[in-house]
Amino acid sequence: MKLRNFDQVDIKEVNGEYTLILRMKEDEQPSYDTEFGSEFFYTTKKNGKTLITATEQFIKKEFPKIKKATIILAVGTVILASFPFQKAEAHEVTFNMSYLYFGNTKSYISQIDKTQGNLSLVSPSYFDINADGSLKITTQYDSTFVKEMHSRGMKVVPPAKTTTTTSVTAAKSTATAKAVTSAKQTKYPTLKSGSKGAAVTDMQNKLKKTKLYTGKVNGVYDTATKKAVIAFQKKYKLKADGIAGTATLSKLDSVIAATKTTTVAVKKYPTLKQGSQGTAVKDMQNKLIKTKIYKGKALGKYDTATKKAVIAFQKKYKLTADGIAGPVTLAKLDSVTKSK
Structure with missing residues (x-):
């Protein structure tokens, strides 16, 4: 594989761990398989070279000082593969991250189960960016999924697009490699029966x-x-x-x-409906007043006027218009009023 097969090489560093994003040219047809199955070391040609194998050879040649990193291959906005690179003998395969863009909790877990425990990070479509650049949670967020991943020893993180990426052109790859070598790597001992200390x-x-x-x-x-x-x-x-x-x-x-550690602080919302009373209702009414959908007073009582305002809000933002203010409705109300 030659350097010209890439538009650019991006490098990002998070907590001392490096990731190389190799962006391939969309108008060029390489001589090796480029199937999405290549992330799992699959090739359809008997004597063909997998995309991952070719990429590893490229990194060893162009970045000889890099010992360990996560590699992401991309064409345009499509991620072809994500896999670990380690110069030392890799006796086990662990895919560092999987992006989960479509589906629900059940389908996410089903896909993760197919990796047979080889993932350490997952990035579901639970996150987005506010106008000020801060992280926000989408209405797709499911705490059950997060708890399940944590119980498996896996981290749930925002997608790569929400982190700061330092872009460098391929022509500067040699200089960049020198910066990568300064990354600290944890050295582990080998402990067994009889070890002490x-x-x-x-x-x-x-x-x-x-x-x-x-x-x-x-x-x-x-x-x-x-x-x-x-x-x-x-x-x-x-x-x-x-x-x-x-x-x-x-x-x-x-x-x-x-x-x-918790990836993000998650606000817990109650379920409010006609007949509900208290500070949670009053808080919701004040926010509905800010949206100019509710014209009544914030008295803390979920009356008919409040229900009508909730239905109007739900219709405006294409939510289930049932007049019940659950977590999805309240979270959307929060995001709308914060921007006002």
Whole structure:
């Protein structure tokens, strides 16, 4: 693969982790398969070269100092593939991210199940950008999906278009590669039965947070610790040998990070309907007044006039016009009034 097959190479850095976005020319027909199945190392030509294999060769040649990164291949606005690149011997395949643009929670989980535990990040269409550049949640947001992903040790993040990307032309790829080499990479020890010390203590503490280890945190890799490691490896479909190497410890870190942090702060909305009373109703009425749809007073009572105003709002923004102000209606009302 030659450099001319790309319009540009984009590089982004998030928390010390680098991603290379290779943008291919739309008007050029390369000599290798470009099927969407190439993300799963699929090719229809017996002796053909997969897009991923060709890309890896290109990176090794043009970016010889890059040791580890996530690669995204794109043509125009279409993402062809997303896969990890690692110079060291890759004994396991883990797709770093999957973009989930269409469907619902059930179809999302079905697609993720097909990857057999190889994803560490997912990006559903739950996010958008406000006019001031801040992140906002769309009405498609489903906390059930987020909790399910966290329980699997996976992070739910906004799509790449919502993060700041530093673009560089392909002609500057050599200079860019030098900047990438400064990225810090976590080095993990190999821990096994008989190991002792701070690294074992740290691992035991993290295993306790996963609730797979109930023993003492004593810095000794004993039988109970080994059993917990094997249980963790089985749960996340790693090699269940009871030895905590780079693959196991890095996965443990990602699981802990996912449970320790929430991707975005999610506001919980009540369901209000005719007959409801209280501050939540009053707050909604004040916001409806701002939209100029509700002409009454904010008294905190969900009366007939309030219901009519809610139906009018729902019709205006193409929501289910049932006069019941649930999470979808209230979230939309929030986004509308914030911009006023």
